[in-house]
Amino acid sequence: MGRLDMLLIWLPQPAGFKLMALFSTLDAGIQEVLAAWKARWDLERVHRLLKQNLGLSKCLSRSYATQLKHADLAIEALHLIRQQKQLHPDLSWRTAQHNAAKTLKSQLLTVLPALSA
Incomplete structure (x- = not known):
């Protein structure tokens, strides 16, 4: 499978912090992995919006x-x-x-x- 890196991030929340673990097989630095993760997360949010509110999942x-x-x-x-x-x-x-x-x-x-x- 190759190299697998784990990155632990503490995200601020209204009531403290939340621990997130990011796994990556990218041969890149921390900033590049975070940028890729953020881009992927933004795409996931748009996809969820399209499915839940605009009927994307209703195409048969x-x-x-x-x-x-x-x-x-x-x-x-x-x-x-x-x-x-x-x-x-x-x-x-x-x-x-x-x-x-x-x-x-x-x-x-x-x-x-x-x-x-």
Whole structure:
């Protein structure tokens, strides 16, 4: 398997500290391992957001192309919701979702007929 390094990190929490153990097979220094871990963790958080709030896990297709398009649409939905939250910071997540859906529906109803003409 090769070399396996373990890095122990104490993370500050509201009520003290939390011990985390990071394992790595990378041939890199501590800073590089931490940067890779942080990038991976950010990706995990986005993936969880897409699965839990935007229906990424609800795609029942087995076709790679369809799954890829479903993921594209989920990411586009996230982008539209974030735009709504930037325009109106006081909106709840659910209201921002609703507003983004109405905006997209309106765009689709006005753009598609123009394209078919």
